[in-house]
């Protein structure tokens with residue numbers, strides 16, 4: 001194997017550049033050239049690929065986002081679109097591919113492997129929703145951003161005797177708000193794995209108000225309710241007596257310098273991915289399971305049941321009940 005490609009797909013995540021750096025460096029050690037495929041699968045189809053200079057790769061490992069761009073390409077589900085990608089790769093002499101992204105990116109990697117291009121998937125998403133990896137690249141940085149934001153919001157809520165609703169991303173996975181609730185002592189959280197009704201939120205906030213608590217923080221996962229966080233804040237204000245404000249953290253969670261832990265995870269996964277490709281393997285997803293690097297079949301990964309978070313949820317709910 002002489003040339004491999006690398007692409008980042010789906011929502012960007014801090015640490016993707018560290019994964020790119022690890023792949024490029026490990027490949028160089030093994031005498032392999034690495035090609036950047038720009039803007040995810042789109043770059044494969046549009047033949048937008050270029051050799052990456054290892055020195056450049058090292059220089060970006062501390063940068064947020066992804067230096068090679070990311071995009072979502074639903075058309076990649078079509079075989080004729082994938083065939084264009086395979087033809088372009090073959091023209092460049094690129095025999096294998098590393099795909100860094102969320103679970104929406106792995107099916108494309110599996111299909112390309114079936115068409116003769118060995119692919120290895122890496123868990124790159126802030127959501128932490130890849131079941132076969134303890135953590136995903138980007139989660140730790142995003143969690144720190146969320147925690148820092150909640151700490152700041154609490155400062156002002158506490159000063160003004162107010163309540164705050166903080167809406168947090170996660171695309172159906174409640175890990176960011178759950179871990180953030182543990183790290184900040186946020187009073188109430190509602191996540192897909194443990195969803196509260198609006199009435200439950202209102203009565204819990206009112207109870208805290210009646211007990212004399214000076215400020216209240218309510219964390220809610222995005223995309224969960226048919227009302228906005230702004231509306232929820234208005235309803236909390238009317239029901240509880242707290243002046244209430246809503247903050248939607250949004251894409252601030254996706255940016256910023258990757259944490260050391262994200263860089264370490266990205267580096268370990270990147271090196272392991274190159275080792276898999278050199279061993280002639282493909283159709284695998286690389287992740288950390290119980291602290292150990294593992295490579296699993298992509299299809300098996302996609303079919304694994306969601307992690308059971310009930311114990312963590314109970315612990316955080318219990319400790320945050322005492323104020």
Ligand code: F6P
Pocket residue numbers: 011102125126127169170171222254
């Ligand atoms: O998967 C990462 C993520 O940030 C999710 O948390 C969120 O739901 C989604 O991407 C947002 O996507 P976009 O940037 O396309 O709005």
